[in-house]
Amino acid sequence: MDLATILGIFSAFGLVIIAIVMGGGLTLFVNIPSVMIVVGGTTGATLVSYPLKEVLGLVRIVKNVFFKKRESVRDIIKKFIDFATKARREGILALESEMKNIDEEFLKKGVQLSIDGLEPESIRDLLETEIEFIQGRHQLGAEIFTTMGTFAPALGMIGTLIGLVQMLQSMDDPSTIGPAMAVALLTTFYGSLIANLICMPMAGKLKTRSREEVLIKEMMIEGILSIARGDNPRIVEQKLQAFIPPNMRESFFK
Secondary structure: OOHHHHHHHHHHHHHHHHHHHHOOOHHHHOOHHHHHHHHHHHHHHHHHHOOHHHHHOHHHHHHHHHOOOOOOHHHHHHHHHHHHHHHHHHOHHHHHHHHHHOOOHHHHHHHHHHHOOOOHHHHHHHHHHHHHHHHHHHHHHHHHHHHHHHHHHHHHHHHHHHHHHHHHHOOOOHHHHHHHHHHHHHHHHHHHHHHHHHHHHHHHHHHHHHHHHHHHHHHHHHHHHHHHHOOOHHHHHHHHHOOOOHHHOOOOOO
16 A cells, blocks of 8 residues: 555545535535536546546556555565576576566566577567556556546536526526536536546556656666676676665675
């Protein structure tokens, strides 16, 4: 579970709700027609913009916002040092016995290519192509949320126009002005809320997750190529530590 995401959601929505309650009550900001206009309109516009399969896949994508299952950089460096040590002592074919202990499919694929004797540059080309497709999938998820964040305020404005039209048509009946005005104002409120507290932050988090994952995979590529070339474990460590900030670097060789 990503603590920053949870804290952000609770602080953003919590403070908004507290401010609403302090100003007169939560029920004043509940309007079903406004919700229907904004949520329904945003969903419909998103479905027009993207294939149904991609929109339904958002449920899976949202999990990446809340959950972060990623091996630490230190553990990755340690793993490659062990691989390099074993490969130099027993030959690269000895890594075949380590394959069952590798959970990361990207890493497993790279190590297997090294064991199979593929040239380092060919390994790099194959793995970098895979990274490009990973980036494309991540970018699509962030793009959908960005699109929804763009549509939501626009639908809020449409709801405002609907409410104003209803209000102007019923000026002769004062009892209908209030509900119509509520639709006019609350749709803009809902649209801004959905865009700025849900969709745009999620798009930003997905972009951050994508950058982190790509960095880890680029580090893995460097480690895999070092093993394929038969580099010394100390050299492997130095190459991989170049991917992390100096204050996080700690040598495994004392």
